[in-house]
Amino acid sequence: METAPITESILGAVVGGPVRDALRAIAELLAPNxxxxxxxxxxxxxxxxxxxxxxxxxxxxxxxxxxxxxxxFALIDALHEQELLVWVDWNEDAAEVLGQLRGLKSTPATAGSWEWADNLAAAFDRAAGLESLLARVGDNIAGAGVSVAWLDSDSDTFLVVLVPSDRAALLVELALTIGHCVRVF
Known part of the structure; x- marks a missing residue:
């Protein structure tokens, strides 16, 4: 009868193999500096x-x-502390969400002044849902080479990051490797 390594059976949290590699790659991708x-x-x-x-x-x-x-969770906490991720409640006010996204350290200077954000917030219909707001933000910052990504949280809180658009598919693939979903806008 084979038994699991002692570290896995006692801790239940030691991570190795492809999952380890994927978690490290996500951390490096979202916090490159x-x-x-x-x-x-x-x-x-x-x-x-x-x-x-x-x-x-x-x-x-x-x-x-x-x-x-x-x-x-360590990834999420560290990204948040480094101002590279925002936690957004599903019913958050559009202006608040846009202000938080604008404040991320990963927001490139080439994303412009975000003047469009005031109009978007004023016209946003809460019934359309936060996903539609994130999609509109993604449309507005796409020209700067960044995309909005929503990381799986299994809750009504959206974990939102900005990712270089040319690396967004890689983020989705890495997240699937560790059993999480990422939606890119």
Missing amino acids: GPTVVDRVTLAMDYPERYVEVQNELYSQSLEKPHSELAW
């Missing part, structure tokens, strides 16, 4: 118990123990 995001994801994958300790000590979180999605 610094190692902070990659380092946090790597810590969560390689030393999940230590990651939990660090999060609880430094960030006043109350994580009890590692879990299977720890590295994904």
Whole structure:
């Protein structure tokens, strides 16, 4: 009878193989200008118990123990802290969403002044849903070579990032490798 390696059976969060490679690649893709995001994801994958300790000590979180999605959550938290991801509630006001997206560090200077955002916010019909707003934002910033991407969160919160348009398909593929969905606008 074969048994699972002790680290996997006890921790349930140690990540290796293609999933590990994909998580690191996503971190590098979405945070290309610094190692902070990659380092946090790597810590969560390689030393999940230590990651939990660090999060609880430094960030006043109350994580009890590692879990299977720890590295994904580490990615999301690190991107948010680096101002590369925004959490948007499904019923958020359009002007607030646009302001948060405009404030991302990944918003290229070539995306323009976002003057179009005021008109979009004023004309936005909440009944159309947040997805339609993100699609309109994507239309307006496409000329700058970036796309809007919504990362799977299994909740009514949208995790939104900007990704170079020529790398958007790669982001979708990498996310599928780790069992998550990404929708690009």
